[in-house]
Amino acid sequence: MSVETQKETLGFQTEVKQLLHLMIHSLYSNKEIFLRELISNASDAVDKLRFEALSKPELLEGGAELKIRVSFDKDAKTVTLEDNGIGMSREDAITHLGTIAKSGTADFMKHLSGDQKKDSHLIGQFGVGFYSAFIVADKVDVFSRRAGAAASEGVHWSSKGEGDFEVATVEKAERGTRIVLHLKSGEDEFADGWRLRNIIKKYSDHIALPIELPKEVAAAEGEEKPAVEWETVNRASALWTRPRTEIKDEEYQEFYKHVAHDFENPLSWSHNKVEGKLEYSSLLYVPARAPFDLYQREAPKGLKLYVQRVFVMDQAESFLPLYLRFIKGVVDSNDLSLNVSREILQKDPIIDSMKSALTKRVLDMLEKLAKNEPEQYKSFWKNFGQVMKEGPAEDFANKEKIAGLLRFASTQGEEGEQVVALAEYLARAKEGQDKIYYLTGETYAQVKNSPHLEVFRKKGIEVLLLTDRIDEWLMSYLSDFDGKSFVDVARGDLDLGNLDSEEDKKAAEEVAKSKEGLVERLKTALGDSVAEVRVSHRLTDSPAILAIGEQDLGMQMRQILEASGQKVPESKPIFEFNPAHPLIEKLDNEQSDERFGDLSHILFDQAALAAGDSLKDPAAYVRRLNKLLVELSV
Numbered sequence: 001m002s003v004e005t006q007k008e009t010l011g012f013q014t015e016v017k018q019l020l021h022l023m024i025h026s027l028y029s030n031k032e033i034f035l036r037e038l039i040s041n042a043s044d045a046v047d048k049l050r051f052e053a054l055s056k057p058e059l060l061e062g063g064a065e066l067k068i069r070v071s072f073d074k075d076a077k078t079v080t081l082e083d084n085g086i087g088m089s090r091e092d093a094i095t096h097l098g099t100i101a102k103s104g105t106a107d108f109m110k111h112l113s114g115d116q117k118k119d120s121h122l123i124g125q126f127g128v129g130f131y132s133a134f135i136v137a138d139k140v141d142v143f144s145r146r147a148g149a150a151a152s153e154g155v156h157w158s159s160k161g162e163g164d165f166e167v168a169t170v171e172k173a174e175r176g177t178r179i180v181l182h183l184k185s186g187e188d189e190f191a192d193g194w195r196l197r198n199i200i201k202k203y204s205d206h207i208a209l210p211i212e213l214p215k216e217v218a219a220a221e222g223e224e225k226p227a228v229e230w231e232t233v234n235r236a237s238a239l240w241t242r243p244r245t246e247i248k249d250e251e252y253q254e255f256y257k258h259v260a261h262d263f264e265n266p267l268s269w270s271h272n273k274v275e276g277k278l279e280y281s282s283l284l285y286v287p288a289r290a291p292f293d294l295y296q297r298e299a300p301k302g303l304k305l306y307v308q309r310v311f312v313m314d315q316a317e318s319f320l321p322l323y324l325r326f327i328k329g330v331v332d333s334n335d336l337s338l339n340v341s342r343e344i345l346q347k348d349p350i351i352d353s354m355k356s357a358l359t360k361r362v363l364d365m366l367e368k369l370a371k372n373e374p375e376q377y378k379s380f381w382k383n384f385g386q387v388m389k390e391g392p393a394e395d396f397a398n399k400e401k402i403a404g405l406l407r408f409a410s411t412q413g414e415e416g417e418q419v420v421a422l423a424e425y426l427a428r429a430k431e432g433q434d435k436i437y438y439l440t441g442e443t444y445a446q447v448k449n450s451p452h453l454e455v456f457r458k459k460g461i462e463v464l465l466l467t468d469r470i471d472e473w474l475m476s477y478l479s480d481f482d483g484k485s486f487v488d489v490a491r492g493d494l495d496l497g498n499l500d501s502e503e504d505k506k507a508a509e510e511v512a513k514s515k516e517g518l519v520e521r522l523k524t525a526l527g528d529s530v531a532e533v534r535v536s537h538r539l540t541d542s543p544a545i546l547a548i549g550e551q552d553l554g555m556q557m558r559q560i561l562e563a564s565g566q567k568v569p570e571s572k573p574i575f576e577f578n579p580a581h582p583l584i585e586k587l588d589n590e591q592s593d594e595r596f597g598d599l600s601h602i603l604f605d606q607a608a609l610a611a612g613d614s615l616k617d618p619a620a621y622v623r624r625l626n627k628l629l630v631e632l633s634v
């Protein structure tokens with residue numbers, strides 16, 4: 001071994017220690033995937049070199065035959081992976097192999113419960129990568145040198161996967177990375193050509209560059225050891241360039257794990273080749289599970305971009321809208337130039353038309369999934385529904401298509417589950433119903449019991465129950481679906497259109513007329529707190545309700561604005577009362593103005609509470625109520 005200089009010992013970042021612990025305990029039944037992860041990294045490193053060498057051919061250092069070699073030593077109990085890709089400098093090794101760059105990692109790790117069974121599922125949300133080496137090895141040596149750096153600038157990184165690692169500067173003649181795994185006792189089955197070959201075939205056949213294993217050859221006469229001959233064991237062609245019919249599901253799945261750095265199989269994929277004015281291939285995947293950092297602004301998103309089979313960049317964001325940021329995959333274009341940059345991508349009209357085509361592909365794929373695999377779609381919605389709800393605002397052109405993919409909780413759906421599609425809602429709508437009714441609120445329990453639903457319950461009309469923070473905002477972008485407009489049942493003067501019979505309407509008018517006096521008295525009593533007072537025709541059980549004005553902001557929007565420090569325009573509710581309720585009858589007959597005032601304020605405050613709102617003056621409410629209670633008990 002060459003001389004090591006500037007040797008130092010450094011500690012792993014806390015999160016790395018946690019990840020190592022989690023991984024070793026989660027993956028004991030699936031150890032062989034370490035090879036897939038390391039090969040995936042090696043392949044990425046080669047991709048990066050190939051790309052950088054386009055503008056700096058000297059990086060190839062005369063060795064343009066890019067490949068990965070896997071070898072083993074039964075006696076020493078080691079497995080070695082070697083690539084001639086981009087390599088790492090000393091600093092690279094310290095940061096890349098000592099810390100986790102993903103933002104939000106520390107937060108994520110806080111969610112670990114310590115219960116290994118539960119936590120083992122989380123590893124899927126995280127991805128395992130390089131550290132998976134420690135599933136089978138109790139010591140890992142990495143020798144690397146960055147392409148283009150001097151041979152004397154190699155790095156030796158070494159760790160036992162506990163608290164720390166060592167780095168030293170070493171001489172390394174060839175560029176790229178060599179990883180030596182010192183197998184744990186009991187894991188020596190991996191130091192075996194047949195076993196390694198099988199693992200490579202199983203997980204890494206799709207890797208586009210040759211993966212070589214030493215061939216078993218007999219020693220030539222007079223020699224003790226045979227010369228090593230290498231043999232390519234994988235198919236070594238880019239998966240997306242092959243015809244769909246020839247690719248097995250397992251191959252698609254393994255390729256997904258490589259591009260997405262995911263651990264689980266995807267839910268669905270769509271592989272296409274476009275020819276004509278534009279020429280490109282795309283292979284797009286819907287992951288099974290949301291990554292832990294889906295809502296982090298800096299989280300990786302976008303597709304892997306290739307130009308004529310050459311990898312150009314990761315996380316090319318210009319090919320899909322933000323609300324589809326969870327989609328993973330590759331796009332390989334024949335029209336773009338190899339030196340395309342992110343800035344160019346943002347402006348290029350070619351990209352615009354690719355973006356709308358790819359967006360449509362994804363939406364079609366999701367439609368298909370919803371239709372053919374409803375259970376899988378349910379799980380998709382649980383993971384990504386909130387992000388899909390950003391769609392109508394961002395992607396006007398596909399609004400109707402996105403609306404078709406939305407799923408809601410409803411008064412007739414499974415308890416609190418977002419499973420009702422708009423098409424399903426309309427299919428079972430009442431005869432004559434030409435509106436889609438919905439109610440927004442803080443929690444499912446609160447909206448489910450809202451007095452706003454009373455008339456709908458009585459008439460058996462389904463109402464969508466929207467309780468995600470984003471819902472009110474979403475609904476401000478959805479005016480109709482399939483020609484039927486959306487109606488917020490807590491807003492304005494509820495018009496049930498054809499659902500109310502002529503007699504109903506006539507009767508309601510008469511009641512309203514007979515209560516004009518009460519309306520006036522209430523207006524005087526409630527004064528500034530209300531915008532209007534009127535007789536309600538949406539209540540059956542509750543005495544009163546507060547409706548939002550047609551143009552006013554709802555509670556969710558007000559809270560969002562407040563949280564972002566913006567001034568919220570003042571708006572007053574409409575007080576609607578149920579003329580048939582005994583309390584209202586009592587109120588109507590009340591002679592004392594003082595008692596009338598107290599009772600109407602109590603009804604007003606109760607209506608606010610039932611809507612999940614907070615009271616402006618809770619103490620006054622309690623005082624008035626107690627006053628009445630005292631009178632009652634006398």
Ligand code: ADP
Nearest residue numbers: 041042045087088096097128129130131177261
């Ligand atoms: P990920 O691949 O998800 O980024 P890893 O933990 O697998 O996470 O790897 C961390 C980083 O280490 C990689 O992003 C890469 O920069 C570097 N790395 C790992 N393996 C190699 C390799 N064979 N050659 C060059 N760099 C590598």
